[in-house]
Amino acid sequence: MLAMIEVNLLPPEYRPRETTNVPFMATLVLGFLVIGGLFLYWMKAEAELAELKGTNEALTRRKEELEREAKKVDAVKEEIERQKSRQQTIIEISQSKVMWSMKLEQLSSLMTDYKNFWTQSLSLSKSGGRGSTLTMRCSAANSTLNDIARFRDSLQNDPNFWYHFARLDSFSYTRSALTGFKNATEKYDFEIKLPVQTGEKAK
Numbered sequence: 001m002l003a004m005i006e007v008n009l010l011p012p013e014y015r016p017r018e019t020t021n022v023p024f025m026a027t028l029v030l031g032f033l034v035i036g037g038l039f040l041y042w043m044k045a046e047a048e049l050a051e052l053k054g055t056n057e058a059l060t061r062r063k064e065e066l067e068r069e070a071k072k073v074d075a076v077k078e079e080i081e082r083q084k085s086r087q088q089t090i091i092e093i094s095q096s097k098v099m100w101s102m103k104l105e106q107l108s109s110l111m112t113d114y115k116n117f118w119t120q121s122l123s124l125s126k127s128g129g130r131g132s133t134l135t136m137r138c139s140a141a142n143s144t145l146n147d148i149a150r151f152r153d154s155l156q157n158d159p160n161f162w163y164h165f166a167r168l169d170s171f172s173y174t175r176s177a178l179t180g181f182k183n184a185t186e187k188y189d190f191e192i193k194l195p196v197q198t199g200e201k202a203k
Helices: 022-095 100-111 145-157
Strands: 117-126 132-141 173-177 186-195
Touching: 100 117, 100 145, 132 145, 145 186
Parallel strands: none
Antiparallel strands: 117 132, 132 186, 173 186
């Protein structure tokens, strides 16, 4: 069969106009609006995120600066407390009736009977209340615990040395090898604490 060809012979002004696909156009416009809105929202979110990052970095730097300053302040406070403690100790020693130079002389005299004993350090520290404590850190080579006990008894039995002290607190000791000495292979390190009398006797 031959195909039929349809020819519209009407003039253009009389021909029916093609209708616009309204639903399609509406969907297209709505899609552009949604995409535009999402783009604007993304741009705003990016700007806010960048601002928050900048604020966070600034706050982090400020926090680090404050922490460094706080450490400096803490160090200054600790140094002030140490200086106050030293000052208080000096004041207590200066106001004390105990003649510490004489005490050291008496201690030195006592230790002449203990040839293998020596003093590592002596310190006077403030204890509870308003009293002070003399701490002795000593060592004894080629000796026994009985020798150390005799040394403790000697401190308490000497009336001149013992006069200003309230008691002799229990002490701790360690035993270790000693090298470089021909006549001794080991030593004892021990500590003795002597609280100072705070009553009439100390005067």
